[in-house]
Amino acid sequence: MNGWSKRLTDWPPFARELQGTLSVHAQYILHGNVRDRFLVPPGPMSLPLVDVLWEALRPDGYRALIRYDPVTGFSLHAEAEKGAAAHALGTGVLGSAPSADRLMAQLAAVSQAGTARLALVLDFASRLVVSPAHLSQDEHDLFRYALKLAETAIPRLGGPPERQAALFNPLIWLVDGERDLPAWLMASGARVRPIGVPFPGLDERTKAARMLAREFGLVDPPEDSDGARALEAFARQTDGMRTRDLHEIVRLAWDRGMGATELPDAVRIYKLGIEDNLWRRGELRKRIQEGESWLHDRVKGQRRAVLKTLDILKRAALGLSGAQATSPGTRPRGILFFAGPTGVGKTELAKAVAALVFGEADSFLRFDMSEFSAEHAADRLIGAPPGYVGFEAGGELTSAVRRMPFRVILFDEIEKAHPLVLDKFLQILEDGRLTDGQGMTTYFSECVLVFTSNLGIYREDPATRRKVRTVDETMAPEEVRAIVLETVKEHFTDRLNRPELLNRFGDNIVVFDFISPEVAGLIFDGQVDNIIRAVEEQHRVRVELTPRARADLRARCPFSPENGGRGIGNALESAFINPLARELFDRDAVPGSTLRILGVDGGDPVTLRAEPR
Known part of the structure; x- marks a missing residue:
């Protein structure tokens, strides 16, 4: 194994995969996290994707990396041998934005160049088409021609003496999603290879956090120090974010004079755009401490439910919600599941929580889940997919939370929602975020989510098909709670086959008593x-x-x-x-x-x- 191969083992997987398969693939479609920066040795340091590609290609004797995008046309990204790109493309091509037929000619010029090893990156390739499923004639001609180039391309022998091999001159398409190009091109066979570019994992984010902290002079902590633990917590809080996002968060912290221990606040500001953390206000803690008598007066006869709710609010104010999890900082501040008879104060307690915590009616958001019983109803929450009616409007839930991130959100009568709608809650409850139909991420980390249900109060009589009461006021409260809890468990586990959703509610299911x-x-x-x-x-x-x-x-x-x-x-x-x-x-x-x-x-x-x- 030569020295370069040893270096490449520590590089991003997509670079290793591309560099190791140039002898069998003429084109690559890189999709996913293509706008990020990627950690590379030594150091580590971070580079944009196209720079990573050039560093992966150059040791195999590639003389130039040419870049094309629909706005500026052709440009030279890097060149190991002066004039190699211009010689292959011809004069006047670099710096120009050719028509569709001229673009096809330049694709062929790179793919079939016999005198030099070249690579062409087609950047922002998702913007080359309006709709992959409904191509115009010009779009269809372009990709049909690209497919023919892939099938007819011939690998060329070359490279340094120690790495002599027959390799293709690759065309590399950069797209946001794997469905942004025609499906028949993506699945065309061995000559075209799709490669997913994932978001960074926890280890990569931890390395990036330490690198960025040193770069900005925040800290250079030794292992097992408070600073190192703060950076590890920062890495956990940025789950689902790009390395480039981490870079911007640390820059934001540095600009505001924050230290490493204040990075969680910088994450919140970056995600939500709000500097003031309502959960850390002194008056909020005071309101929660003094709120017990007020809640008992607002919701009468539900002492156990009120005390349980106050415990969860205290936990939320201290930032301990989900503290047992690997990444507690991303989960919602509080999760409550109110079950029990109708008319006993479940909705009223949710409204009271909003008034107690945030002190204003606008912070309370209610969704009647009986309106979400159809399969397509999830589009109302997160927005319709691209190309569907209502796409521009966005989702009712995601849009409202982006406008006001500090909210109490009530999902009333959750058992009436369609199972596919319920699936949307899995990511919210676990990760505290949701991506809507427009690709925008909404964060629920500062919200309190309240679910209500009448499960366990009625059952359907098999003979008459009518609803009959399962519990009544003559039963002991402990017996009512046991029946309701068992019914809730059976509903999510057996009927809906969603035990994972029940697990997200955890011990936060509160059964209300009958009113005396x-x-x-x-x-x-x-x-x-x-x-x-x-x-x-x-x-x-x-x-x-x-x-x-x-x-x-x-x-x-x-x-x-x-x-x-x-x-x-x-x-x-x-x-x-x-x-x-x-x-x-x-x-x-x-x-x-x-x-x-x-x-x-x-x-x-x-x-x-x-x-x-």
């Missing part, structure tokens, strides 16, 4: 007070309820454990809000006035006995 009659009374009083407060705030009219009127209202709003607090609210609409609106409208109540409610009479519609004061 005592709690129902508190909910009734709270909703009545909300109605009275709304009238005063919006119309500056004071509404007074006598004890008799309140008792009449309560009698007309019977509590049903099956419907929970939502049933009370529905009853109040007919028994109180509608007749109250009628009284205010008909009396033409003026701001500053008072309306005293003496009693509530039955009938259809319900009427109020009222007098102005």
Whole structure:
């Protein structure tokens, strides 16, 4: 094995694969992470892909690397022997952007050059076509001609004495995705070789982090030091990112005077474009510490669910969500799965979390998953693929999170979503990111995700095909929780065959209890007070309820454990809000006035006995 081969063993796999197969392949299609920088020895140092290609070709006697792109045309990237490229292409070609027929002639000039070893890189080749599946005649002619060149090319003997071999003059297409060129070219046979260029793995990102830290003078840490551990954490946080992204993040940190231990903040700024970290604000910790009584007042009768939710919020504020994982910094800040009967406060608690953490209604985003029961509904979340209607609009979920990265997102009644829609949550829950139909990456690392479900409350009777209750208010809370948890497990594992999604929820499944009659009374009083407060705030009219009127209202709003607090609210609409609106409208109540409610009479519609004061 010669010296160069030993060097190449430490180079990127795509360079090794290309350099080792030049004797059998006339063309290469490099797809994927082709815009990155790649670590090469010694050092290591990082080079753009085309520089890596030239360094891989040059030892085999290649005299020039020519570059073509659809905007600037032909240019000389590198040359080992002066004039080699111009001699093969002819005068006036370098620096020009030829027409389609002239481009085909130059492809042939390189591929069939018999006097010199040359290579041609067709950069931004994805932009040579509008749609690979619907080629224009000119596009079809170009790739058909390229395929013929691959089949008719002849390898040429040459190279230095110690590396004499018959090698092709390769045409190297650089594309973003492997479907960006016609499928029949990609699968044409042995002469055309597709090579995937992957994103850097953890080891490569760790090496790049240390190299960049030294380059920018942040640190030069010894092994097992705090600085080294900070750089390793930085490498884990940049999962799914390019080496070039790491370079920009370290540059951003250096420009802002940050040290190695502050690189996580630089990652967040680079990903989200937001410098202020709402999770680290002192007032947030104070709100969470003092929020227990407020949450209990907002969501009545759910002490266990509130305490579990507060634990997860405290964990999120400390940045410990998913701390047991290899890359905890990329996961969502918090994940909650609320299960249990309807009308017991699941959605209300999610709204309360948004108000507690972020203090504004805009931070709460709700998706009713019954609207996502069709297979194609996932396009609404992340956007339609290129070429489909609605592609330009982007996804409802991804677009909203990019606008405001600090959010509480509620996915209501998750069991009603199509299984293919559920698959989109796997990447969000594990990696904290999602790539939409336009190729843009959205990060969920600062979000709290809340899923709600009514699983375990009803089952379908095989005989009548009707829904019957599985649990009721007469059961002990522990028995209800056991049945609901088992049903949730069975639904994701057996029915949907998605045990991996259930595992992502982990121990964050919170089962709500049935509302007791005592709690129902508190909910009734709270909703009545909300109605009275709304009238005063919006119309500056004071509404007074006598004890008799309140008792009449309560009698007309019977509590049903099956419907929970939502049933009370529905009853109040007919028994109180509608007749109250009628009284205010008909009396033409003026701001500053008072309306005293003496009693509530039955009938259809319900009427109020009222007098102005």
